[in-house]
Amino acid sequence: MTIIIDAKEGIDYEKLEKAASILREGGLVAFPTETVYGLGANALLKDAVDKIFWAKGRPQDNPLIVHISSKEMLGMCAEITDERVYMLIERFWPGPLTIVLPKKNSIPDNVTAGLSTVGVRMPANKIALELIRLSDVPVAAPSANVSGKPSPTEAKHVIEDLMNKVDVIIDGGKCSFGLESTVVDLSGGEAVILRPGAISYYALKEVLGNIEYSKAVVEGLTGTVPRSPGMKYKHYAPDAKLIIVKGRIDKRIDKINEMKKKLEFKAHRVGILCFYETAHNFDSQYKLILGSMFDAKECGRNLFSLLRKFNQLGVDYILCEWGEFNLEFLALENRLYKAAANNIVEVL
Ligand code: AMP
Ligand code: MG
Numbered sequence: 059m060t061i062i063i064d065a066k067e068g069i070d071y072e073k074l075e076k077a078a079s080i081l082r083e084g085g086l087v088a089f090p091t092e093t094v095y096g097l098g099a100n101a102l103l104k105d106a107v108d109k110i111f112w113a114k115g116r117p118q119d120n121p122l123i124v125h126i127s128s129k130e131m132l133g134m135c136a137e138i139t140d141e142r143v144y145m146l147i148e149r150f151w152p153g154p155l156t157i158v159l160p161k162k163n164s165i166p167d168n169v170t171a172g173l174s175t176v177g178v179r180m181p182a183n184k185i186a187l188e189l190i191r192l193s194d195v196p197v198a199a200p201s202a203n204v205s206g207k208p209s210p211t212e213a214k215h216v217i218e219d220l221m222n223k224v225d226v227i228i229d230g231g232k233c234s235f236g237l238e239s240t241v242v243d244l245s246g247g248e249a250v251i252l253r254p255g256a257i258s259y260y261a262l263k264e265v266l267g268n269i270e271y272s273k274a275v276v277e278g279l280t281g282t283v284p285r286s287p288g289m290k291y292k293h294y295a296p297d298a299k300l301i302i303v304k305g306r307i308d309k310r311i312d313k314i315n316e317m318k319k320k321l322e323f324k325a326h327r328v329g330i331l332c333f334y335e336t337a338h339n340f341d342s343q344y345k346l347i348l349g350s351m352f353d354a355k356e357c358g359r360n361l362f363s364l365l366r367k368f369n370q371l372g373v374d375y376i377l378c379e380w381g382e383f384n385l386e387f388l389a390l391e392n393r394l395y396k397a398a399a400n401n402i403v404e405v406l
Pocket of ligand 2: 201209
């Protein structure tokens with residue numbers, strides 16, 4: 059049985075204390091953050107962390123991010139041997155930045171998938187912060203979805219995936235950012251971005267001076283390498299086959315309409331994922347709008363929930379338009395390409 063706590067209009071401390079004690083004692087609590095909903099377990103208890111892998115069907119070799127509510131908690135999880143960690147914390151915490159650091163022995167191996175490093179983040183969402191503070195332990199929390207599916211950005215998505223597999227789901231409304239945190243590795247000297255997110259390359263460069271993208275991120279973006287290391291698993295995938303049609307606006311519109319016609323001729327139900335500015339070019343009852351092509355934040359907030367909406371519409375294919383965008387769209391592009399398992403049609 060799963061208890062659902064409604065915190066959309068504010069925190070009821072009696073209920074949150076209850077959720078925090080369930081969390082501390084080894085239960086699973088799904089909670090809102092500013093990125094996506096997290097599925098939390100006491101990061102100091104191996105058996106509690108095992109339940110996360112069970113509930114999500116998550117591969118054991120995919121590490122979890124540890125969420126904390128204070129700088130003191132950081133010392134319980136990680137070694138800080140690098141001044142740059144303090145610079146990042148000062149500037150970006152609480153917020154959507156995960157820092158990978160050498161781990162302490164208090165963190166069991168299943169949290170980090172056997173790695174000697176741990177990813178740590180202090181979320182900015184008030185409910186998340188208060189839950190962790192009241193539980194008084196660091197909280198291991200991946201996204202609260204069944205492994206491989208789009209990440210949850212509303213409590214109803216968590217209910218869809220994890221009802222009766224977790225002890226508590228806290229409903230805090232829609233996530234304000236809607237894509238996962240930026241992950242920066244500071245464990246090995248060079249600062250490396252392992253996953254793009256809300257905190258941009260430029261914002262990090264401003265603080266750190268030097269920073270690079272990992273090979274996996276770059277390869278994932280060019281779309282030329284079908285399976286980069288970061289794409290070992292299916293990620294963010296809707297039920298339908300998602301195909302990205304990338305190119306100049308007029309060309310990609312023509313291509314999508316042509317592909318749609320062919321697929322519909324074969325009796326497939328075809329969804330279209332497009333921008334406000336181009337939507338009038340597509341005639342379909344299964345058309346969903348990502349947002350404005352000039353507003354990366356809006357599009358990022360909508361992506362995962364629209365992918366889930368296509369599941370409800372029961373489409374067989376989703377044709378998604380894409381183009382050349384600036385770095386603000388990088389996190390969104392990264393998730394979209396992974397959701398499409400790099401199924402990209404380029405039109406020149
Ligand atoms: P999610 O489970 O969706 O929240 O994603 C967590 C992601 O954080 C993982 O898939 C990794 O990409 C990254 N991560 C967490 N911990 C580490 C670590 N110790 N080293 C490298 N990447 C990590
Ligand atoms: Mg995830």
